[in-house]
Amino acid sequence: MSKQDDLKFGAPGDTAVHLCVDMQRMFAEQTDWHMPWLARVLPKIVAIAEAHPERTIFTRFLPAPAPGHGVGMWRRYYERWASMTMEELGPEMIDLVPELSRLVPPARTHDKYVYSPWTGSNLHLELRDAGIDTVIVTGGETDVCVLSTVLGAMDWGFRVILVRDALCSSTDETHDSMMNIYMNRFGAQVETVSTELLLDSWHPAGFKAVQ
Template identity: 75%
Template sequence: MSKGDELRYGAPGNAVHICVDMQRMFAIGTDWTMPWLSRVLPNVVAITSAHPERTIFTRFIPAQSPGQGVGMWRRYYERWDSMTIDRLGPEMIGLVPDLARFVPPARTLDKHVYSPWTGSDFQVQLRDADVDTIVVTGGETEVCVLATVLGAVDWGFRVILITDALCSSADETHDSMMNIYMNRFGQQVECVTTETLLASWPGDDARFVS
């Protein structure tokens, strides 16, 4: 929980909820399984339920087969050959069922690297829709969530990180990363619980148009 568990700058403005990589390949029976994804899933569902039309699910798309990828990503998929699409099966890159049911009106954004900002016009889409605030949930706290948060900070978005809607496969590094979010990025990242967020950002009928 953050210091005081409060939104320092008041209720979210024109916000979108970015749910990071809550996919089947991270939920069940793979080398990248996050054991406590299921523990935070109800909170992610609660936020998505309140704002399905303002939710964007990112999906991490691995290489098709071992040996593919540019530069160090090639070595990465030699090490993690079990996590290529040919080995996993394409269905495993899909969202977990509890979240897939929200698409549409929620939408997906596929990426081949940790950051959704790299190699895409994501920032332009959000600015064109006058979005000024990013609410972040999902996993992993210290990998793809980190890349999502830092990109949003660099682009000047207000970032609200939901402490009880994040997951990782490693408790120690999750805890360390939360300390960094709350302290080193304390001026640019607000860390609050699901309850605190939804108290200030109840569901509405406004639609995010990309």
């Protein structure tokens, strides 16, 4: 077992959910936002989601409808990335990859228009109302939407367990840099583990779908 495998606050249980970030067709297929690593980490994510689909939430990033849409800098963003607007992509490209979409339901999706799933939503309240205090984070990108997901979870006081071999990014350099930050700068609030350790440790006692 790696020295990085550390559940210092104990095994997650009935108060944990798996929050899987943006494993969508537009990142898996040959688009301008293609993530080459996605296919490599997908089997790990599938294993976690299959183990507890009723406790899995898949976030989906929804691009602007067309170039010229968006508020402030997001308008400029979609001028730069006009090819990744809904008008150009087609609505089917926001879907989860097939290996994960088959798990919905009992897993569910949570749509967002920005990097963070916490902005403009009541996700934190939904989780608190369901008795959730821990989020297990997988998906992509390590240095963009995963980063926003982790920072928001910390701000709302959730325990964060980051599954390091179930994360993907577009570049080795920024992925490695962010993993160093997660494990060191945020080491008091973020636990980094392997898929193997998570699956060996996470055994919730009862069925409880997160609505």
